[in-house]
Amino acid sequence: MPDGLVKKAAAEASSSTAERSVDGRPIAPKPVPKGVEDLHKPTVRAAPRWPRAGSGRVGLSKGTAAVTVAGLPVSVAPVVSAATKPADKVEGEAASPSPRASASSQRSPSSVQVETFDNAVARRLGGVGVAVRLTRGDGGAATAPAKVTVDYSSFGNAYSGGFASRLTVLKVPACLLDAKPSQECVEQARAKTRTLPVVNDVAHGKLTAVMDAAAASAGGAASPDASVYTLAGSAASTGPDAGGSFAATDLKPSGTWQVGISGGDFSYTYPIPAVPAPGGAAPELGLQYSSSSVDSLTS
Known part of the structure; x- marks a missing residue:
């Protein structure tokens, strides 16, 4: 780069006018309204009335x-x-x-x-x-x-x-x-x-x-x-809503699982397929569970 061009740019930068100061005034803070989650009242379940004999x-x-x-x-x-x-x-x-x-x-x-x-x-x-x-x-x-x-x-x-x-x-x-x-x-x-x-x-x-x-x-x-x-x-729903099931499900062949014999830790991994990358390696996605790292419990 020519020396003359550098000197000219440096001169223009040093001769630039200072910014004009403006008067300010304090702004009173506005009260922050409570969010919906703060206004929500917890559900109170009515006490059950058990039938008598x-x-x-x-x-x-x-x-x-x-x-x-x-x-x-x-x-x-x-x-x-x-x-x-x-x-x-x-x-x-x-x-x-x-x-x-x-x-x-x-x-x-x-x-x-x-x-x-x-x-x-x-x-x-x-x-x-x-x-x-x-x-x-x-x-x-x-x-x-x-x-x-x-x-x-x-x-x-x-x-x-x-x-x-x-x-x-x-x-x-x-x-x-x-x-x-x-x-x-x-x-x-x-x-x-x-x-x-x-x-x-x-x-x-x-x-x-x-x-x-x-x-x-x-x-x-x-x-x-x-x-x-x-x-x-029961674990499964018997009503018309079919709200899911708490029953134990089989471990899928696509997933991998292992048990730590010494510590009793159970881990399970379910892979998630990813779209191939246009260049380089694709990321490895998956859902992982470990009984020792999630809730500090071992079986």
Whole structure:
């Protein structure tokens, strides 16, 4: 670069006029309005009202309409046809046709004795809220089905995570009603506990399932071989909203996982494909989880 040009530029820079000062004045700070997150009031969940234990008898000989048991959150209706009766299914297994479903001669009893148990008993049975036991009140000697609807609206908001939409019905042996069930009863419960197909009306807080009314033993008491039905939470949604599932999912073959034998750390990586770069190496994207780095816990 020519020397003359550099000297001329330096001279113009030194001879430039200084900037004119302007008068200023203080500005009063304006109050900062609170954001929406500060004005939002936390949701206050209403305290649940757990149903009390009780009993009652209803007659089912006047058509197919459901009959509400006086004083209980339960209504009973006859099963129109045994062929339409859904089959029980074991937890974690797909439903299979029930042998009773093909017995077209099986009908609902004309009278049913209904017993309900409170939340404490339902908890002991592995459920929540309320448990139900049905006994034939018409003197029939065989077990017969009945369509039972349980109203859970008084405790449907007891827990978060879509509690109401995940309610189902468990069928357990009646021997679990004992305060201290025997080891034989516990083993029987492990083998015979079933999850029933249900119709969950979340909007109205009602759960419907087909339950068996056992034959009454001598003196009108429930048979020791009878079953008890308790409401329980499930991992998958049983309502119409299909709000997702908390059930464990399989590890995908596309991901990689490893377990630290010495420390017990479990890590899992799920790769995310990236668009090839026009030049050079493409970035490696992925979702990574480590039990020790996320929550400082080890398995």
